[in-house]
Amino acid sequence: MARFQPELHIITSGKQSPREVIHICTLVHHLVDAIHLRECSWSSRCLYDTILALRSSGVPAEKLVINDRVDMALLTGVERIQLGSRSVGPSHIKKKFPSIKIGVSVHDAVEAEEAGMAGADSVILGNIYRTDSKPGKAGIGVGAIRKVKDRLPVVGIGGITPNNAAEVIRAGATGIAVLSGVFLSRDPQRAAEEYRLSIKGAEVL
């Protein structure tokens, strides 16, 4: 039996307008556990306004995760951020803002362990499978999830489809993260439903 209800995270593509992002989020937020706003090219004002618009549109603050910008999270009442290799390390942020929940994006089990030591509350690990988002990079496979899962919560990312999502959960991931699979889908609502269904039935072996 599954230990818990696996989580579905979706991540914005960096290719859509605030209006498109807001539209898709209003369609799917009830189907997902976390919406990561990862829009490195947006201005602070644009990001801030979009977060407020999402909240006004009914997206719960608890489901929002702001990539990199701890200030935008603090200013909008969002309590989760996601850090990458271009971000300030989690330990520095935890020290100043202990209540912020920090996820860190990592590429292998070693980085995951380092992130945990530095104060990360969770990691997004990948790419698990081969994906067009990372051309030429072979997937690291679900073995890496097994290595990390007992140390801190790990969400799998990279090339995850409704067909292989259950395998990621069975390896011990607390959830899956999907970027183009939902935000760039022709039918984001249906895509989110399919992903949701695919992890719902997964059993941890």
Added chain:
Amino acid sequence: MARFQPELHIITSGKQSPREVIHICTLVHHLVDAIHLRECSWSSRCLYDTILALRSSGVPAEKLVINDRVDMALLTGVERIQLGSRSVGPSHIKKKFPSIKIGVSVHDAVEAEEAGMAGADSVILGNIYRTDSKPGKAGIGVGAIRKVKDRLPVVGIGGITPNNAAEVIRAGATGIAVLSGVFLSRDPQRAAEEYRLSIKGAEVL
């Protein structure tokens, strides 16, 4: 007689490496009152590391002003930020972080007044003179400074040289801000000395 000691602000160019920025700052920080780090393309980590490196190199935290990124200021113990049209409005930031000193970059007296109403502690107003940084835009002249100076502290920017700097101070500016004039000068230290000298002798009429 001058009411006060006019301030010399320098602003990074957005065209130099962290190493160049740090090098120039170590040469000139004793000659200037404020160093604005305005590097929109740097990653959070790069900005954070550069601020720490500046402090380790002897640049006082009180002289640093971080453009846009209130998180980077908070994380590094810098208490001054500068906001532009792509930033979150000052009122939102003041509400959450009342101790942060906020400058706002404005283009005319009306914008300056709005910034003051929204909680700005000061404005940088310009371009005062014609400048290569804003091709095709005529300078607004020092008259705009006179309109604003009694409402909040105003620093003039744009096309300011050692030859016209005194006029800006005489119009009622608390200081001048210089971008390429120092950071892109062949001899930044000498340039800073010349600007410093040019405002030192200015008398408010």
